[in-house]
Amino acid sequence: MSLDPSTAAVIRSHKSAIQGLQAQVAALAQQVAATATRPKTVWDEINEIPGRWIESTLSGEVAFTASDEGKRGTPINFLVSQDGPFIQTHYPLALWRPSAPDNATNLGRWRPVSTFPLPDQVVDTDIIDILYEIRDGGSQRDFQNEPRSVLLSRPDNIVPCPSPTLWSPNATILFTPTYLALTWDSATPPTQGILHVDIPGFRIVNL
Numbered sequence: 001m002s003l004d005p006s007t008a009a010v011i012r013s014h015k016s017a018i019q020g021l022q023a024q025v026a027a028l029a030q031q032v033a034a035t036a037t038r039p040k041t042v043w044d045e046i047n048e049i050p051g052r053w054i055e056s057t058l059s060g061e062v063a064f065t066a067s068d069e070g071k072r073g074t075p076i077n078f079l080v081s082q083d084g085p086f087i088q089t090h091y092p093l094a095l096w097r098p099s100a101p102d103n104a105t106n107l108g109r110w111r112p113v114s115t116f117p118l119p120d121q122v123v124d125t126d127i128i129d130i131l132y133e134i135r136d137g138g139s140q141r142d143f144q145n146e147p148r149s150v151l152l153s154r155p156d157n158i159v160p161c162p163s164p165t166l167w168s169p170n171a172t173i174l175f176t177p178t179y180l181a182l183t184w185d186s187a188t189p190p191t192q193g194i195l196h197v198d199i200p201g202f203r204i205v206n207l
Contacts, residue, residue, distance in 0.1 A: 062074050
């Protein structure tokens with residue numbers, strides 16, 4: 001039995017729509033298959049960690065004296081919270097300040113940790129030069145087995161890392177400085193300084 005023209009037209013329209021949907025489903029299936037086989041990026045893995053992202057900075061300080069010149073100093077320990085991992089997004093920020101004697105010319109003033117660059121807007125005295133190493137104390141492995149130069153952020157230039165670094169909950173990060181040179185040449189030079197280091201990033205907290 002032949003169909004009337006209007007019914008046949010509707011069937012042809014539905015058939016065309018179904019074929020179009022089949023093509024779309026096939027294209028989506030290919031995309032899903034490609035995604036499933038694609039290697040995960042660091043951010044893919046971070047995004048899969050459940051929890052809330054909270055801006056955070058790990059901060060620590062250590063004292064040093066003129067006798068530390070040319071030596072590896074005492075490490076600064078950063079303890080990652082047990083509530084979740086810490087994602088480091090930028091290079092550490094390092095500064096120091098004279099802390100003794102009480103009449104030191106630049107007592108308590110932030111000073112750079114490198115003679116490069118020399119900002120003209122700051123007091124050009126009492127400058128130190130450092131190298132640094134970073135170690136994951138929790139795993140007892142060297143995160144970085146050779147001392148770095150001053151590949152660091154500055155207050156006027158927070159430098160992003162090439163890739164974010166995930167530090168596990170309860171990890172202990174050790175920042176070990178080497179004091180290459182101490183130029184303490186102000187009118188009343190310091191006898192002791194405090195090295196301050198911040199590690200910028202964010203925490204992932206399960207709430």
